[in-house]
Amino acid sequence: MDLDCWIDKDVASQVLTEALRYGGDLGEIYVEDRSVLTLGLEDSKVDEAVRGTDRGAGIRVFYGGLSAYAHTDDLTASNLRAVAKDAASAARGRSQAQVLDFTGGRTDLDFPVKRSFDDMSDEEKARLLHRVDREARGFDPRVTQVQAQYSEQRRRVWIWNSEGRAVQDERHLVQLRIMVMAKKEDLVQMGLGAVGGQMGLELLDRVDVLAEAREAAGSAVRMLDARPAPAGELPVVMNHGWGGVLFHEACGHALEADHVNQGVSVFGGRLGELVASPLITLVDDATLPERRGSFRFDDDGTASERTVLIEKGVLREYLWDLAQARRSERYSTGNGRRQSFRFLSLPRMTNTFIEAGDTDPEDIVRSVKRGLYVKMLGGGQADTARGDFVFSVSEGYLIEDGRLTAPVRGATLVGNGPEVLKEIAMVGHDLELDKGLGMCGKGQRVPVSVGQPTLLIPRITIGGTEEGR
C-alpha cells in the first residue's frame, strides 16, 4: 500500500532495508510536514506575523530494547538512504530483521476539519485580535496591557516500519491566547485566557472569543483586590477543568512507562494496588474528538486508545510507547509522541482527566469551614520519583463558612501527588476538560488536555507570604 506522502513506498522500503543493513529488530521512518501561522498583538498593535513550514524525516533502528535515531530535512531518496546508514551503524553486529510488505494500520477514528484555516484571510484574523484587545481594555479602566495571540497549525505525519506498518495522520490545531494585565497603584496582576482545540476555524463559531477576553480581564482585575495568601495547611477545593493539570504533573508523569522502567516512578511495580481514594478514576484518552491531545495514530504509528490508568483507586495501567513496550515485551497503549521529526518519541499523556463523581460542586464548597478555593492554577512542577509537587495559584479565593470570600494572591500549593490522590474526600459531578491551553514539556513540547470535576483535598500545604497562620 502507498501513502500520499513526499516519499513513496518503494523509497520507504529501500530506506528501511538500508537502516537494517548491519542488524536491528525493527526499522522505522517518520516523515513530517508542518505549517504554522502565528499572529500576535500587544500594545494594541499586531506586530508579530509569522508563517512557516518545517519538513523532514527521522529514521529509527531498534536493537535489543535500545534505539538509534538520525533525522534530516532533506527528503531526497539518496539522502534518506545515507541518513539510514547513520542510524544503522549503532546496531552493528545485532540480529537482523527483514523488511515486510506494507499492510497499513487500522483505526475507526476520523477527525475532519469543518472549517478550513483558509476560510478567513490573515487580515480578518488580525482584526479578531483587535476586537479581543478592545473588549479586554473596555472591561475596566485598570487594564493596562493586552497580549493576544492567534495560532494555527497543520501537521501531517507518515510512519512506515519494517513490520509492515504504513500509516498517516493529520492534526490541525488552533488556539487563541489572551493575557491581560491590570494595575492598581504598585500592584500588577495578570489574567490568562485561552481557547483552542484540534479543529479548524469552527472554533470561532463555537466559542465566544470576546467573553473569553472579558473573563481574562476580569480575572486580572479581581486579583487587584486580593490579599496575600495564608501560609500553612488548609483544605483546598479545586475548580473543575484546568485544575486537572495538578494530577497531570504530580501523577500522570509518574505513570509514563519510561519512568517506570528506569525505576524513577513512585508508581513503579504497584499495578493492582490501591493507590488512590476509591472515588478516583484517572483516564488518558487520545480518541476524544477536538481535544488538543488527540490523534488517530501516535508518532510510532500505533492506533490511539482510551487507557484507564487508575480505576476506583486501583492502579490498572501505565502509558506505553513502542520503545518501552518492546523493552518490556508487551503492547503499546498508543502514547508515543514527539515534538517533531527532530525528536525520538517518548511515552506521553494525551487528554488526561479524573472521571466525574456524584457530588454537587456547591455542596463541596459548603462543606469547608475555612479553606482555599483554587479557581485557576498557574504553572507547576512535580518530580516523578517521589511525586512531590509545587504549583502556583493564579486565581484563588478564601472559603469561609462554606462560602467564597476574599481573593488571595501569591498562594503556592506544596504536596505529594500520590498522597493527595489517597486523601481526596469529595468528587463533583461536573467533569470538564480545559478550554484548550495545555502544552506539556518533558524535554519536548506536545499539546495536551487536562480535566477533572470539582474536588476536595482535605489538607494541603500552602506556601504564602502571610506568616504564622
Next chain:
Amino acid sequence: MEYLKLAQRLIDRVADRDVEAEVIISRSRSTMIRVNAGEVLEMSAADAKGVGIRILRAGRMGYAYTTDFRPSSLELTVQEAVALANSADPDDFRALPQVKDRLAPEQDLELYDAQFPDLTTEDKVGFILGVERAALNHDPRVVATSQCSYHDSVSRLYLANSHGFSGCHEGTGVVAYLRAIAKDDDGQTAGLGLGCSVFFRDLDAEAIGREAGTKAVQLLGGAPVRTQAASVVLDPFAGVEFLTFVAQALTAESMQRGRSFLMGKLGEKIASQGVNLVDDGRLVRGLGSASFDGEGVPTSRTRLVVDGTLEHLLYDTYTARRDGTSSTGNAQRSSYRGLPYPAPTNLFLVPSSKPVEEVIAGVDKGLFVTNTMNTGGINPVNGDYSVGASGLWVQKGEIVGPVTGVTVAGNMADMLYGIRDVARDLRFIPIADSIGAPTFVVEGMTIGGR
C-alpha cells in the same frame, strides 16, 4: 559562502526603496546520547537547516521561514513574508539596523572548537558513560541516574540585510547533565549535575557526576522546617534561575510594554550596593557570545546594574529606536523560525573574591538552596517569587542538616535589595540564555514549611 550569496539573492528579489529585507540561514549538526545503567539508551544524529525572511514595508513587519531550499519553495516563502507584512499594523520605529561598526574578528572570542570534527561517537559515548559512573561511584546510596545525556552541536549562522550587512557566525557547544537518585531507609532524593562549554576538552565527566551525587546524597533524611522569615543562600543554579527572570525584566521590551517589575526605575537604585550586573556579548568562550547579534548589530559589554543602580537596559534595534538610543547588540533569535527580540547574551552577577564557605559563615539562620522547583512561581511582571526548594539548613554560620519540601517566597524587587553577600564561584548555566551567578545571600525571605 554560498549561503550568503543565496541570502543576497533572496534580498534582491524583494528589496527596493520601500521594502527592507533580511535573511537568516542556519545550519547545524548535532548529536544526542542518553545512557542509563551503563547502556546507551538512545542516540541521535542530525543535520538541520532553515531559512527565515523578514520584510519591513512602511513599518509593517512580516516573517516567513522554511526548511525546504528548493527554488520554488524559497520564492513562496519570500511572497508569504511580503503578504504577512500587509496584515500587520504599522509602527514607525520598526527598521532594520544600518550597521557601520566593524565587527570584531570571531577567532578572538574563541567560540569554535576545531577539535570537534575529529570526535568520534565512541569518544562521546565514553564521556557520558563516565559521567554516570562518577555519580554512581560517588556514594553507595546513589542507586540510579535519570536523564543522563550528552548534547553537542556545531552551528553556522548566515545573516544578511538590504542595508548591506552580511556576516557569518560559527560556533560549537556541548552540554552534559544527569540527575542522580539517592536512596536510604527514609526515602529518595535527586540531585542535578551539569557541565557545559564551547570546548569538548573543557568538560570534566568526573566533576559532573560527582556534583549530581553530592547534591542527591546530602538531601537524604531532609524534612521541612517550620514556616519562618529567614535568609536564603542561592547556589549558582538557583541564582541563575532568579537572574533569568530579572534579565527578562531588564529588557527594553518588557519595560516599554509594561511587563517589568522594574518599570520606570532606569537611573534609580534597584539593588543593594554590592550588586553589579553585566551583559557581555563578547565574553571569550561564552556560550552566548558572537561578534554580531540576531540583526547584525555588533555585540557589546553592557553594565546594566552598577553598585545597585539600574544604569542600562538590553536593547535591540526596534526598542532602541523607540527609546531614542542605540541597540546594545542584544537582538536574539531562537532559530530561523523566529523574529528577533531583546535578550541577554552572557549576563552575570559580578562575583567577589570570597570563598563560598565564608559567605555561609556569615549567615545567622537560613536555607542554603541547592534545588528549586516550579519556575511558574516566578513572575517578572509583578516580581512575585515563590518556588519549591530543598537544600541545607544554616545555623550560626554552620550547615546543620538537610531540608526538603519547603517553599521560598518573596518579591524580586525586595530580593534585589536583600542581596547581602556574593561569593567568588561564578558559574554560567545555560537554562535558556547563557546566564551566570556565584553563590549569594538574600535576606528577608519567607520560608514556608510545617
